[in-house]
Amino acid sequence: MNPVEMLANLESRRYFLRRSAIGLGAATATSLFQSGNAHAKSAATTGLPGVPHLPPKAKRIIYLFMAGAPSQMDTFDYKPDMKNKFMTDLRTERDANGELVLQNRVTTMTSHQATFPIAPSPWEFEQCGESGAWVSELLPHTKKIVDDIAIVRSVWTEAINHDPAITYIQTGNQIPGRASLGSWLSYGLGSDNKDLPAFVVMTPSWTGRKTAQALFNRLWGSGYLPSKHNGVLFRKGSDPVLYLSNPAGVDRDTRRQMLDAVAAINHQTYEEVGDPETNAWIAQYEMAFRMQKSVPELTDLSSESASTKALYGPEVDKPGTFAASCLLARRMVERGVRCVQIFHRGWDQHSNLERDLPNQCRDVDQASAGLVMDLKQRGLLEDTLVVWGGEFGRTLYSQGDLTKKGYGRDHHPKCFSIWMAGAGVKPGIVYGETDDYSVNITKNPVHIRDLNATILNQLGIDHEKLIFKYQGLDQRLTGVEEAHVVRDILA
Template sequence: MTPVEQYLQHLTRRHFFAQGAMGLGTAALASMGMAPTAQAKSSVGIPSVPHFAPKAKRAIYLFMAGAPSPPDLFDYKPKMVDKLKVDLRGEKYEDGSPVLRTRVTTMTSGQSAFPIAPTRYKFAQHGKSGAWVSELLPYTAKMVDDISIIRSMWTEAINHDPAITYINTGNQLPGYPSLGAWLSYGLGSENADLPSFVVMTPSWTGRQEAQALYNRLWGTGFLPSKHQGVALRSAGDPVLFLSNPPGVDASDRRRVLDSIAAFNQDHYEQYADPETSARIAQYEMAYRMQTSVPELTDISDEPDHVLDMYGPDVQKPGTFAASCLLARRMVERGVRFTQIFHRGWDQHFNIPVDLPNQCRDVDQPSWALVQDLKNRGLLDDTLVIWGGEFGRTIYCQGALTDKTYGRDHHPGCFTVWMAGGGVKGGVVHGTTDDYGCNIVDASGAPTDKFEDGAVHIRDLNATILHQLGIDHEKLSIKFRGLDQRLTGVEEARVVTPVLG
């Protein structure tokens, strides 16, 4: 018997039951004239999802990788000017409890002093809400009545890799599905010619020694691989291998795919391996993307007034501005979830140089994206999220000088804003102490309780899912004997004060 014949006759107990179940399902579908095609599977999620009427059909996540500095952008602390010479290491509240209640990283734990570093930037109140916004974000300041600002986010992770993995996948350890993968798995795709989850990693002008981004941030973990994020490139083909090789035309490509699909379908019918089904779907998606992606990324049909709104970088491929425009074009074409990772926010030593550059990259395009969606009637059912993985300290890392200062990581409190998709505009949620070190309750006492306004990253993810019609406790998959979900097994609550 040849090796091929041995392989074809190989049938384990697990394969027997899987094939038997698949055979019954296939027969049932065939009796209704509904053969289980790859295209049908690519456009449908779980039948029970959404669990209730969604406020948003799709979402765009503007992720500021590296942690934007709240004391310099959104969390105004004017009293710190008077405490310029205070050493935070020994500072205590009136009840004697220490101000620094969170862990300190090894980058500053050995410092001889923790000198207060007041922001060098002017703040002003804007909009009907009177939200305080730094002069570094003039465009964001113009739209505070369109957004909800959450100043009381917190997390347990104190270093970048576990923190960014945590907020994107619900776990500090690798191997878990990303937020976008969960949305694709639960809701499916609105457009069979484009992926349900797209990722962009544009250039940046701040600190160039940026933290690495790993594809697990948009990976599927233990979910089927067809739900992973498809990364768009800024140069060459937007997606690798999108173009046919020299000498191969569309008809040749079609014949090759048909032959591969026939082999894969035969394997699938024998072994019911879900990854085989995913491969068939991905081959077909790649073929359709040869037409859909070039049309998506060609912005020559955009009017000048729209391009001007996004700023001078919008026509430079690979910039944050260009990515924001593409995100709006994806919304129009039914892409379920778009995530833009903007690096360079890890500013430990030179905030006066690096932070203004970062803000110039993202401020106008972020504003333009919200306004563009609003002008087109798309903001009501599109959720936009802006933020990073944790905050930064009010004390200085290293030497505090007249010319420069830097800030270490700080998980105790940070800022995120949201817009559209049922989010209430003109809201500022949560309060931090005068030092910007801890979330406080109405009495001014440090707290991490949700009832006092504290928002854990689990709560943020539960809220994102909720706006898309998903109960975070019901979206799960069995893995390693557990019902796994994005928000884990600990309590997570929807942040209703920021919702309309």
């Protein structure tokens, strides 16, 4: 047979098999367009059958992510004895068992240093609340909520550089391409509001280090999950979602006619090709159309009282700030958004720690505490999980030359501090311990896989059961290695 005829015949067979295989799917897609796309609207709120697996404590989560890695020994991991060891070379220090304290991998940014001089925190700490938790003077408002939060000082990771570390804690793997936490929640639980996305992301301004690590949209991407589970990025200003507003000369009726025409074309494409992503496009177009009405109402803060705004601090009315983002996050979860993540950059203090870290803390301290207070007074903290933390910790030793008022800290993956609040988390506790140098964990280690397993657990999800088959594997947020729910911090 002529090779061209063979190819044409083969393609015809493929086309026949493809059309046969998608018959049921095409019938499903057809229903998507009935009754003015009403089915598409309801589908946007639906999660997986059988999920949640457990009685959920949380209906939603607000994740305050401090991108760049806050210094644990300057915020929550108080090490008073280090003041007497200023300038001592950490590489010569030994623990109570005679073992060298510093045995872990270090980055190439400090591996060349002749010494690793100990740089104790220059800031004072105070025991706060009934729990007596030690908190830095840099976080005066967080001090007021210590009896509402659980401080975990023993989180650790293997990643030592920012991008793989943030990718790891957000997606469960240092290699890009996996689904993010919010996407997993959208996939498993759906949304409680058909007019807003299940997963929203904000990236507010910062006032510390002028340059900061880039944030890639794969950190809130859906990876191998359907693209409708991507996080939706909200920007500052009057037009927070890109391409949502109609251009000049296009009214809502015209937009509706256009969407109907595009939907008909996509319907035909689905019948011919059978790509499930086509249905995701249809669903996202419809969501965007509904968001043209829901987003302006969501972002209008004029209805918020002066007393409520005061909780979040003086920058709450300035679009794009962390304070404004926190207030928006509260309004989002009130309206049924499943997951809100706020990525605050600028925490990478390799130098100028004494100048930049106070600015970073000032950016987030009052708004973070105000968010917890606001949720609590509205009865929302009972079923809203709040998480605050970064991707790893910082070194006790100085990066670069050490002076009394000038130094920085390098990356340290072996221990860092986070806090959690609400939704069945024990309030007013401190969990985990590190050694006198904040270098090694000495009690109750919590791997980032354990942290993610605990987050899922509070939302009613068994991390071993929420899976998506891809490339022959049962993909999970917590991966294939062992992960445990940290039950000691749960009420």
